[in-house]
Amino acid sequence: MQVAIVLYPGFTSLDVIGPYEVLGRLPDTEVVFVAEHPGLVVNDLRSLSINAVASFDEVPNPDVVVVGGGPGQMEQMTNENLHEWLRKVDRTSTWTASACTGSMLLAAAGLLEGRQATTHWAGHEILAKLGVTPSKERVVIDGHYATAAGVSAGIDMALTLAGLIAGDDVAQTIQLIIEYAPEPPYHAGSPDSAPAEVVERAMKEISA
Template identity: 60%
Template sequence: MQIAILLYPGFTALDAMGPFEVLGNLPGADTVFVAEQPGTIRNDSGKLAVLADASLAEVGSPDIVVVPGAPDTSGPVKSEAVREWLTAVDRTTTWTTSVCTGSLILAAAGLLTGRRATSHWLYLDELASYGVEPTGERVVTDGKYVTAAGVSSGIDMGLTLAGRIAGDRVAQAIQLLIEYDPQPPYDAGSPEKAPADLVAEWRARRI
C-alpha cells in the first residue's frame, strides 16, 4: 500500500508529519514523499528541510495521497504539474486526503467540487469559491475524500483513515504507540473556544 505525501516549498511541517507518523505505521505501508522534483523541500519557516524521495512523474498510482497545507498555497494551486498529477492519480487512489489548507489544493484541482470538506478556520470560506461545501468539522469524509481542519487535525485524520483501512484495534494501537492523548494546558484550539479578541486579531491579520 503506497502512501504518497505531497511536498512543495512552504508546506506546514506538522500537516505532513502527523499523517506520516500515523499512516506509516499501518501494516504494509510504503510511505513516499513526492514533489515536482526530488530533493530537499523546506517548510513554511524555512528551518526544516524534508527529503522528497521521488518526483511526481515517478509516483503514478499511489493508494493514498496526502496533501498538506501551507500559509500560502498559491504555488501548488497554480502549478499545472501538481494539478495534473493530483487529477491523474486520483483516478485510481483508494483515498485522497488533505490537511489544513491542503484542501484548497485539492479543490483547485477540481477534486472536491460539490463535496463537503474542511480546512484551517482562517481559510475555510475560500473553499466555497471552488464549489465546495465548507464545514467546520475537524475531519470530514465524503466518499473517498478525507479532509482535516488545521495542522494538528492531520493526526486525527490519519487515525480515522487507519481505522477505516485496518480496523479499530490497529488504529487504537497506533494511537497508543504514538501516545496521542491530548491534554493541552489551554482550551483555545478553535475559534469557538478561543478568546473572541484573539480570534478577531488573527482574522484581521489574515485580511
Template identity: 70%
Template sequence: MQIAIVLYPDFTALDIIGPYEVLGRLPGAEVVFVAEDPGLVRNDQRSLSVSPEATLDEVTEPDIVLIGGGPGFFGQLGDGKLHEWLRTVDRTSTWTTSVCTGAPILAAAGLLQGRRATTHWSAFGELERFGAIPAHERVVVDGHYVTGAGVSAGIDMSLTLAGEIAGEETAQMVQLIIEYAPEPPFRAGSIDVAPASVVERARAALG
C-alpha cells in the first residue's frame, strides 16, 4: 500500500508529520514523500526541510494521496503540474486526502466539486470558491475523499482513515502506540470556543 505525501514550499510540518506517524504504522504501508522537483523542501517556519524521495513523475499510482496545508497553499491554487498529477492519480487512488489548507488545493484541482470537505477555519471561503461544500467538522469523509480540519486534525483524519483501511482495532493500536490522548491546557482550539481577543490575534498572525 503506497502512501504518497505531497511536499511544496512553505508547508506546515505537523500537517504531514502527524499523518505520517499514523499511516506509516499500518501493515504493508510504504510512505513516499513526493514533490514537483527534487531537492529539499522548506516548511513555513523556514527551520525544517524535508527531502522528497521521488518527484511527481516518478509516483504514478499511489493507493493513498495526502496533501497538507500551510501558507504555501496559496501558491498551489493555480492550475499546473501538481493539479495535473492530482487529477491523474486520483483516478486510481483508493483514498485522496488532505489536511488543513491542503483541501483548497484539491478543490482547485477540480476534485471536490459538489463534495463536502473541511479545512482550516481561515480557509473555508477558498473551498467554496472552488465548488466544494464547506463542512465545519473535524474530519469529513465523502466518497473516497477524506479531509481534515486545521493542522492537528491531521492525526484525527489519519486515525479515521486507518480504521477504514485496517479496521478499528488496528487504528486503536496505532493511537495507543503514539499515545494520542489530547488534554490541552486551554479551551482555545476552535474558533467557536476561543476568546474573541485570541481569535483576533490569530487572524492577525495568519495575515
C-alpha cells in the first residue's frame, strides 16, 4: 500500500507528521512525501523542513492521499496543478484524507461538494462557502473521504483509517506503540471549552 502525503510551503508540521507516524506503521506500507516541486519544503514556523522525495507526476496511483493544513494552504487554494493531481488520484484512491484546513484544499479541488467534512474550528465558514457541510466532529468519514479537525486531530483520523484498512487490533497496537493517550493539562482544546479570553486571543493570532 502506498500513502502519499502532500507538502507545500507553510504547512503545519503535526498535520502531516501525526498521520505519518500512524499510517507509516501499517504492514506493507510505503509513505511518500510529495510536492509540486521535490526537495526540502519548509513549515509554517520556518524552522523545520521535510524532504518531498517525489513530484505529483511521480506518484500517480497512491492508495491513500493525505493533505495537511497550515497558513501556506491559502496560497494553494488556487494551485491548479495541485487540484488537478488531487482530482486525478482521487479517482483510484481507496482513501482521500485531510487534517486541519487540508480539507479546504480537497474542497477547492471540487472533491467534497455536497459532503460532510470537518476542519480547524476557525475554518468552518470557509468550508461551508466551498459547498461542504461542516461538522464539529473530530473525525468525519463520508464515502472514501476522511477529514480531521485541527492539527492534532490528524492522529485520530489516521488511527480511524488504520482500523478501517487493517483492523482494530492493528490500529490499537499502533496507538499503544506511539503511546497516544492524551491527557492535556487544560480544557482549552476547542472554542466550546476554552475560556472566552483564550478564544479571543487565539482568533487574533490566527488572523494576524
